[in-house]
Amino acid sequence: MATANLQPRPGVLRLQSLSDRTESELFQRRRQGHEEKAPIVAVANGIDGIQLLDSTGMSLGNAVCTKCREGFGANEQIINSNGEVWCTQCFVERKAHLENSSTCATCGEFMNPLEQMINYNGEMWHPGCFVCAQCFQPFPDGVFYEFEGRKYCEHDFQVLFAPCCAKCGEFIIGRVIKAMNKSWHPDCFRCELCDAPLADAGFVKNAGRALCRECNARERAKGMGKYVCHRCHAIIEEGHIKFRGEAYHPYHFNCSSCGSELDVNAREKNGELYCLRCHDKMGIPICGACRRPIEERVVHALGKAWHVEHFVCAKCERPFYGTRHYEKKGLAYCETHYHQLFGNICFVCNNVVTGDVFSAFNKAWCVHHFACSICDRKMSSKTKFFEFDLKPVCRVCHDKFPGELKKRLKKYHEELAKKAH
Numbered sequence: 001m002a003t004a005n006l007q008p009r010p011g012v013l014r015l016q017s018l019s020d021r022t023e024s025e026l027f028q029r030r031r032q033g034h035e036e037k038a039p040i041v042a043v044a045n046g047i048d049g050i051q052l053l054d055s056t057g058m059s060l061g062n063a064v065c066t067k068c069r070e071g072f073g074a075n076e077q078i079i080n081s082n083g084e085v086w087c088t089q090c091f092v093e094r095k096a097h098l099e100n101s102s103t104c105a106t107c108g109e110f111m112n113p114l115e116q117m118i119n120y121n122g123e124m125w126h127p128g129c130f131v132c133a134q135c136f137q138p139f140p141d142g143v144f145y146e147f148e149g150r151k152y153c154e155h156d157f158q159v160l161f162a163p164c165c166a167k168c169g170e171f172i173i174g175r176v177i178k179a180m181n182k183s184w185h186p187d188c189f190r191c192e193l194c195d196a197p198l199a200d201a202g203f204v205k206n207a208g209r210a211l212c213r214e215c216n217a218r219e220r221a222k223g224m225g226k227y228v229c230h231r232c233h234a235i236i237e238e239g240h241i242k243f244r245g246e247a248y249h250p251y252h253f254n255c256s257s258c259g260s261e262l263d264v265n266a267r268e269k270n271g272e273l274y275c276l277r278c279h280d281k282m283g284i285p286i287c288g289a290c291r292r293p294i295e296e297r298v299v300h301a302l303g304k305a306w307h308v309e310h311f312v313c314a315k316c317e318r319p320f321y322g323t324r325h326y327e328k329k330g331l332a333y334c335e336t337h338y339h340q341l342f343g344n345i346c347f348v349c350n351n352v353v354t355g356d357v358f359s360a361f362n363k364a365w366c367v368h369h370f371a372c373s374i375c376d377r378k379m380s381s382k383t384k385f386f387e388f389d390l391k392p393v394c395r396v397c398h399d400k401f402p403g404e405l406k407k408r409l410k411k412y413h414e415e416l417a418k419k420a421h
Contacts, residue, residue: 065090104129132156191215239264269295313337361390372397
């Protein structure tokens with residue numbers, strides 16, 4: 001189980017002086033792309049209105065300053081920059097303005113120190129440039145989500161990136177619980193049996209369910225053959241008795257004949273419970289497993305009488321409960337273990353292979369179940385395959401293995417071949 005956090009990061013709109021930003025390394029790097037060509041300095045060789053020459057000797061015509069629109073006096077210094085002519089005072093003022101301006105992080109244009117701007121995380125934006133990377137709209141209430149260097153409004157972030165809760169189906173913002181290949185709200189991730197919260201307490205996966213440790217212990221007890229008392233609902237740790245099809249602690253009952261408290265040897269007859277001594281006086285068949293009288297249904301097999309729950313597979317010890325069993329050397333087996341011990345069981349479906357069988361690595365497969373253990377591509381007896389972790393791997397998947405892994409596998413199989421010889 002893992003947790004993650006998806007949190008909104010609000011932007012801040014405020015006016016800010018740019019004088020404290022012009023010395024930053026970021027500003028100097030960005031400003032390089034906006035540097036002008038070196039200006040050409042010329043001197044007017046006459047009075048206003050006469051023809052001017054730049055420093056290269058080319059005619060500037062009857063020029064006026066680009067900013068103040070005034071002509072140039074005799075012997076006045078002029079500056080030709082990027083095809084524009086400036087008087088010295090206007091050019092100095094323009095240069096000072098550019099040096100005290102920052103650039104928008106989106107469009108790259110210089111920003112007017114008097115206009116409104118957005119300052120976030122050390123960068124500046126025009127208000128119209130600070131928008132969602134998906135819908136290009138301003139962020140409602142200044143709230144946005146940042147992912148991989150891009151900013152999104154809440155709606156687009158949820159649609160693109162936010163996981164959905166496996167229980168309620170809503171988008172998850174904030175803490176995310178990752179468990180059982182799904183995402184959950186912390187409050188939605190609960191035990192499927194008792195509804196206890198699991199986000200911080202931990203859980204156990206049981207038959208595809210998320211259970212708390214207590215419920216898992218109860219489920220395991222059932223799977224191990226233990227019972228839960230039908231009266232007090234506690235786990236029966238030691239012996240139990242069956243009464244009207246349900247399991248109970250013996251001490252909940254008394255003998256219907258002598259009135260003594262019952263133990264695990266109690267017996268049921270005609271809807272009543274008796275202690276073993278009183279029951280033995282009634283004369284009934286004896287179980288071939290526990291050697292005790294059988295007062296309920298009787299199973300006759302292998303030349304003996306059995307309690308229904310005591311007639312079990314010799315391998316897995318699971319009761320047959322009326323299902324088919326197989327006899328071998330005086331013992332009874334369920335179908336699965338009979339074929340497992342004396343026949344073939346498919347490694348994939350775990351069923352008995354009734355037709356053709358494909359054998360490899362001391363395992364058996366149904367013909368239509370023999371496939372690559374990585375890509376699940378079906379293979380036949382003519383398909384070349386490789387062994388990896390005692391499972392078949394097709395050539396395509398094997399070729400994708402790292403070179404070092406293939407070398408180790410080859411060396412391992414060569415050593416096995418030498419030992420076999």
